[in-house]
Amino acid sequence: MQPRDLSDHVAYEAGRGIEEVARELGRDPSEFVKLASNENPHGPSPAATVALREAASSVSSYPKAAHADLSAAVAERWDVSADQIWLANGGDGAIDYLSRATLEPDDTVLVPSPGFAYYGMSARFHHGDVREYDLEREDDFEQSADAVLSAYDGDRLVYLTSPHNPTGTTIPLAEIETIAAETDDDTLVVVDEAYGEFADRDSAVALLEGRDGFDARDDVAVLRTFSKAYGLAGLRLGYAVVPDEWAEAYARVNTPFAASELACRAGLAALEDDEHVARTVETTEDARAYMREHIDAHVWESEGNFVLVDVGEASAVAQAMQESGVIVRDCSSFGLPECIRITCGTEEETERAVDTLNDVLESAGTGSEVSET
């Protein structure tokens, strides 16, 4: 007996972890810094850590009240109703709920290339097919309604990532509105704002609620996560904000108790800790500017908590940096074999990453390819 035909499915390639790399190289984990998975260099909010300890003794109960409390708090944050918040096991879990709520067999989803692998994975799990629109390197991966609409062909879901992983670009709300307006009535535009806190931009929640001069729409949903700015990647907590018209579908598609007691309690505490998020965003802005100024290679402008760097040969450079103790993301699996992505670390981590990268580039003799940004 075999699983169904999974030959179209590909495994998710996560950034490599310190333990894993240290073990492989036979070295001590303390020698490494990991800037490969866009995690928060300040760790979780201290308030969330306290909440986790306090909630530990309650995990014998199903998380009913905690789930309701967190939905209400997140809804208040966005000024929407609680049933418009689809809590999930990470932003990835929210992507699955949107797939479940929309896809019939052979429906297609339109995703960016390069882009986040899980959009396509989730579609395939739900018997959908994947189509791509290209973000062009010559245009610095600029996102526009034209780029999306010229590839669009009646797809059921259209994914936009703003800020975009791994390039760091964003798409203006007016362009998103154009995409939503020009696509069919039953196409849902999903705006993935996993890195929204790091960008000086308004959320696309304005489009579904009809704020800031936009008309309210029932064909845009927004994804957010606690994994990045809130520093809770290990807990797996994220959500979709959906139009009022979609609210009722959640009860029909969600896993019973979509987020754990610990995740909900920590999420509630983290949501209140504005100071931790503000500090994280400030560190990120400093690190982005530092990397753009000091890396001896082309660094694209980014609105996320990472930068994309053209290093020529990503796998060799990432490997060499790793041997010097700095783990970064080789973007070959994103279809960018010449690029690495470096997460914004603390000041010290970021400086170490830059020094290490510049040394690697110099000894590889590619330092002369320096292009000004």
Ligand SMILES: *Cc1c(COP(=O)(O)O)cnc(C)c1O
């Ligand atoms: C990190 C990330 C997510 C969500 O990650 P979770 O840890 O599942 O919340 C979603 N989209 C993009 C583009 C990401 O980089």
